[in-house]
Amino acid sequence: MAYTITSLLQKSYKEAQGKTVVQVLLVLAGLPVHLVIYFIYLIRKKDHTHDTVLNDIRVELSDKQLSDQWHSYYVDQLIRKRTFFQENISDKEIHHLAEKLVEERKKEEITRRTDDHLNQNGIQRTTYSVYFQSLLERRHFLLCTLLPGALMYAILLLISNPFLTYIAERLIQSVLVIIGVAVLVFTILYISPFDPASNILGESATQKQTAAFNQLHGLDLPYWQQLWNALKGIATFDLGSSFAGNEDVATSIANKFPVTLTIALFSVIMAVVIAIPVGILSATRPNSFLDYSFMFIALIGLSIPNFWQGLIFILNFSIKLNWLPATYSPSNHLSMIMPVVVLGTALTASIARMMRSSLLEIIHEDYIITARAKGLSKSQMLWKHAVGNAMIPVITVIGLLFGGMLGGAAVTEKVFNIRGIGSYIVDKQFIPDIPAIMGGVVYIAITISLVNLLIDILYAFLDPRIRSKINQS
Amino acid sequence: MKDSSNNRHALVISKDYPQANFTWILSLALAAIFLWNSLATKSGEMNLFVFALFCAYTLTSIFQLFITRKMKKDLLNTGEIHKTTRRLGYVQLASLLTGNIFAAAFAFNLINKRKTPEYTFAVYMLLTQLAVIAISSVNLFKPYVSDTFLIAMGSLLLIALFHLVALILTVHYVKEYSAPRWMSILAVVLMATAVTGNLFATLLGWSLFMKSRRFDSSRLLKWNVMWEKITRNSTAVLGMFFILLMLTISITSRFTFDYALAVENNYSAILQAPSLVYPFGTDNFGRDVFSRIVFGARISLLVGFASTILPGLIGGFLGAIAGYYSNRIDNWIMRLLDILYSIPGILLAIAIIAAFGANTVNLIIALSVGGIPTHARTMRANVLMVSNYDFVDSAKALGASDFSILFKQVVPNSLAPMIVKSTLTIGGAVIATSSLSYLGLGVEPHIPEWGNILKVGSTYLESNSYLAIFPGLAIILLVLSFNFLGDGLRDALDPKLD
Numbered sequence: 001m002a003y004t005i006t007s008l009l010q011k012s013y014k015e016a017q018g019k020t021v022v023q024v025l026l027v028l029a030g031l032p033v034h035l036v037i038y039f040i041y042l043i044r045k046k047d048h049t050h051d052t053v054l055n056d057i058r059v060e061l062s063d064k065q066l067s068d069q070w071h072s073y074y075v076d077q078l079i080r081k082r083t084f085f086q087e088n089i090s091d092k093e094i095h096h097l098a099e100k101l102v103e104e105r106k107k108e109e110i111t112r113r114t115d116d117h118l119n120q121n122g123i124q125r126t127t128y129s130v131y132f133q134s135l136l137e138r139r140h141f142l143l144c145t146l147l148p149g150a151l152m153y154a155i156l157l158l159i160s161n162p163f164l165t166y167i168a169e170r171l172i173q174s175v176l177v178i179i180g181v182a183v184l185v186f187t188i189l190y191i192s193p194f195d196p197a198s199n200i201l202g203e204s205a206t207q208k209q210t211a212a213f214n215q216l217h218g219l220d221l222p223y224w225q226q227l228w229n230a231l232k233g234i235a236t237f238d239l240g241s242s243f244a245g246n247e248d249v250a251t252s253i254a255n256k257f258p259v260t261l262t263i264a265l266f267s268v269i270m271a272v273v274i275a276i277p278v279g280i281l282s283a284t285r286p287n288s289f290l291d292y293s294f295m296f297i298a299l300i301g302l303s304i305p306n307f308w309q310g311l312i313f314i315l316n317f318s319i320k321l322n323w324l325p326a327t328y329s330p331s332n333h334l335s336m337i338m339p340v341v342v343l344g345t346a347l348t349a350s351i352a353r354m355m356r357s358s359l360l361e362i363i364h365e366d367y368i369i370t371a372r373a374k375g376l377s378k379s380q381m382l383w384k385h386a387v388g389n390a391m392i393p394v395i396t397v398i399g400l401l402f403g404g405m406l407g408g409a410a411v412t413e414k415v416f417n418i419r420g421i422g423s424y425i426v427d428k429q430f431i432p433d434i435p436a437i438m439g440g441v442v443y444i445a446i447t448i449s450l451v452n453l454l455i456d457i458l459y460a461f462l463d464p465r466i467r468s469k470i471n472q473s
Numbered sequence: 474m475k476d477s478s479n480n481r482h483a484l485v486i487s488k489d490y491p492q493a494n495f496t497w498i499l500s501l502a503l504a505a506i507f508l509w510n511s512l513a514t515k516s517g518e519m520n521l522f523v524f525a526l527f528c529a530y531t532l533t534s535i536f537q538l539f540i541t542r543k544m545k546k547d548l549l550n551t552g553e554i555h556k557t558t559r560r561l562g563y564v565q566l567a568s569l570l571t572g573n574i575f576a577a578a579f580a581f582n583l584i585n586k587r588k589t590p591e592y593t594f595a596v597y598m599l600l601t602q603l604a605v606i607a608i609s610s611v612n613l614f615k616p617y618v619s620d621t622f623l624i625a626m627g628s629l630l631l632i633a634l635f636h637l638v639a640l641i642l643t644v645h646y647v648k649e650y651s652a653p654r655w656m657s658i659l660a661v662v663l664m665a666t667a668v669t670g671n672l673f674a675t676l677l678g679w680s681l682f683m684k685s686r687r688f689d690s691s692r693l694l695k696w697n698v699m700w701e702k703i704t705r706n707s708t709a710v711l712g713m714f715f716i717l718l719m720l721t722i723s724i725t726s727r728f729t730f731d732y733a734l735a736v737e738n739n740y741s742a743i744l745q746a747p748s749l750v751y752p753f754g755t756d757n758f759g760r761d762v763f764s765r766i767v768f769g770a771r772i773s774l775l776v777g778f779a780s781t782i783l784p785g786l787i788g789g790f791l792g793a794i795a796g797y798y799s800n801r802i803d804n805w806i807m808r809l810l811d812i813l814y815s816i817p818g819i820l821l822a823i824a825i826i827a828a829f830g831a832n833t834v835n836l837i838i839a840l841s842v843g844g845i846p847t848h849a850r851t852m853r854a855n856v857l858m859v860s861n862y863d864f865v866d867s868a869k870a871l872g873a874s875d876f877s878i879l880f881k882q883v884v885p886n887s888l889a890p891m892i893v894k895s896t897l898t899i900g901g902a903v904i905a906t907s908s909l910s911y912l913g914l915g916v917e918p919h920i921p922e923w924g925n926i927l928k929v930g931s932t933y934l935e936s937n938s939y940l941a942i943f944p945g946l947a948i949i950l951l952v953l954s955f956n957f958l959g960d961g962l963r964d965a966l967d968p969k970l971d
Binding site: 177178180181188189191192193289302306319403404406414426428430444445448 | 818900
């Protein structure tokens with residue numbers, strides 16, 4: 001076991017040599033180990049084989065005849081080049097250029113021959129990385145440095161597996177994006193010309209009151225300080241209290257998030273359940289009456305504004321028919337139907353259209369014809385070969401649209417009077433209540449990033465094409 | 474046997490037959506809506522005017538069904554549509570009187586067997602002009618009209634007459650690849666009439682100009698093929714028709730509609746139900762909802778176009794650079810845009826508006842910022858593809874600089890998907906505009922904008938539901954039109970479908 005681990009580490013260390021970023025990361029992660037080892041390496045480096053061979057070969061190459069030969073070769077080439085392009089270059093310049101080229105050639109030749117010579121005699125040039133590699137082979141070394149070098153070994157293990165590398169890269173990317181989102185939203189709100197203090201305290205507030213308000217919420221601090229506080233607050237779920245009402249922002253958001261997420265989740269489920277069969281039906285009967293009607297309805301679904309659809313639903317199902325309650329209440333499950341349908345309409349339409357076009361494209365692929373040719377029935381072909389492959393882009397689209405849906409939730413929540421995160425942000429924006437808006441937007445962005453991250457990772461496992469791409473890179 | 478299968482094929486590839494089906498189904502659906510509305514009045518009485526509309530539309534759709542049947546028989550028997558069947562189109566033209574644009578468009582299509590793109594342009598140009606006149610003439614029932622109403626209506630009528638003449642001339646003289654030389658004068662005048670916003674006139678004018686001036690044939694062929702592909706898709710053309718109608722309305726309404734009716738309070742006419750004077754009723758301040766919707770088209774189009782062109786330019790530029798230059802630049806630009814991409818557009822708009830206040834300019838900026846990454850991604854993907862083509866290599870071999878290759882060779886050749894993408898995003902921008910206005914975060918509340926009208930309507934949902942229904946329908950129609958046009962453009966411009 002230990003043997004396999006040491007060889008694994010050694011191998012991934014060797015592979016890392018080509019990549020500058022990873023190398024720097026490894027040195028930083030195992031800094032204490034590297035410092036000690038480098039010191040030992042410097043002391044031990046008494047091996048002069050390399051230098052002696054180098055000198056031998058240098059003497060060998062300084063032979064006048066060889067350089068003359070090269071020189072005349074280069075001069076000849078350069079003159080031909082001059083005549084062909086009709087360039088205006090003097091003989092002297094050509095001579096000079098040729099000498100330069102000979103020098104370069106010589107240098108190359110020396111290093112090449114030295115390496116060749118050493119390789120022939122089975123001697124490796126001991127650089128620091130080679131020395132470190134040889135150390136990694138030893139189990140004792142590993143055990144001794146396990147504690148100070150734990151971080152470095154973790155990275156080595158990570159990059160030894162392409163999947164883990166991919167996931168780690170994706171995670172780091174998401175974290176960076178989220179930090180970027182937080183910085184962006186904070187900066188937008190920071191440069192706002194509005195003054196929350198005067199909005200909340202009123203125009204008649206004295207200077208002292210305003211100053212006290214600003215101090216309470218840290219608004220008198222410089223930009224970087226405020227930004228750092230905001231980022232810290234997001235990471236530690238402690239965003240302080242909102243400007244108006246003095247409630248804890250993180251708790252309010254935590255209270256409002258579940259409703260929004262539940263409705264969004266049900267909408268996605270509804271969309272998938274309706275849209276996938278519709279897409280498949282449409283794609284298997286292209287240009288039929290059914291296909292046209294479905295796609296026409298889908299396009300209408302895409303074109304309806306959420307809030308208008310909500311209003312029309314309320315008008316018909318609550319006011320005229322009195323079937324469903326017009327506003328949402330957590331205790332009444334019936335009241336959730338309309339918001340879910342309204343929020344999910346555009347998603348359903350998009351997925352149905354996407355499913356149709358994706359499946360249509362797949363059905364015309366060569367391998368489907370092969371499947372038919374080998375005697376599969378139409379339904380076997382469809383379910384075994386086509387639908388699974390057609391779902392791949394559809395799932396990506398679902399992930400992407402999920403974000404748009406969480407954003408659009410603000411409007412739907414306002415129509416049905418749902419106290420979710422969307423309507424919370426809208427309510428707070430008039431002040432503008434910086435921690436509340438920022439918290440709301442950033443946490444929604446985090447949710448979306450997580451969903452997309454999850455989908456990407458799932459793909460890495462499920463889609464053989466992505467798998468092979470990861471392995472190749 | 475072979476013959477009949479050939480004829481069946483003729484039925485499948487016929488451009489007119491699906492449109493015929495589409496038309497009668499749509500007319501019947503509209504008739505059903507009218508029937509429902511004529512019976513479901515609150516007082517229990519039948520609304521005679523709406524009922525008459527229902528009868529007219531039912532008649533149209535029955536006659537349309539008859540034509541469709543005849544077309545099918547013709548196609549199955551002989552493989553083409555008979556002259557007598559085509560003549561029926563003249564009868565169907567009468568449906569124009571009831572405002573059934575779909576049937577009228579079909580009738581125009583049926584009458585002429587040989588359809589050049591110019592014919593389609595001319596037909597829709599005329600239809601647009603007539604529709605604008607019809608909508609503007611609703612003002613005749615108002616107690617007063619704007620000062621410029623008579624002059625404006627007069628010139629609109631004259632232009633319509635001129636368009637009719639142009640249509641007839643087009644039918645008689647324009648051939649596939651040529652037109653008489655004197656038509657270039659007609660073309661120039663036609664392009665001048667496009668100041669009303671009727672861009673079909675521009676298209677027709679430019680097309681006639683190219684043909685009468687004998688532009689080189691490869692260019693004409695390209696133009697013809699592209700527009701034939703687009704006009705074959707009747708929903709795409711209808712979408713374009715409605716968009717251009719809205720554009721024309723928003724330009725001509727300046728002269729034919731009275732802005733005061735849309736913004737000034739009139740407490741003697743509060744919350745009135747739809748009537749001839751107030752076709753869509755009045756709101757809680759006595760403002761005419763019809764005028765408000767007409768003036769609202771302006772804002773929706775302005776914001777929609779501006780918040781698509783702006784990110785299209787910025788995102789397109791960034792995407793082009795990211796796709797063409799080194800990996801490092803690509804990585805930096807795209808990772809930074811990922812940040813923007815991960816915030817939902819509406820939320821980002823809310824945050825920006827929260828910071829800078831709600832007005833039209835901020836709304837355009839807010840919606841534009843969110844649109845940059847998608848446009849950049851589209852452009853980048855295309856530039857990546859196009860920069861591998863041979864003509865880029867030859868430009869390089871000729872010694873052109875990177876910058877000029879990118880913007881003279883690569884970008885023009887990757888514009889098609891950008892245009893499709895933009896058309897589809899305009900619809901989204903229109904929805905976003907009205908949604909934000911509905912939340913009180915968009916256009917200022919006193920300006921007639923569809924979201925603002927709906928916001929008022931939502932408070933009177935129970936008693937005066939028409940206040941919420943009509944602006945919503947306007948939004949849907951406009952967005953639907955952009956989506957139809959976008960789909961049609963995608964089908965026409967997608968090289969994969971060639």
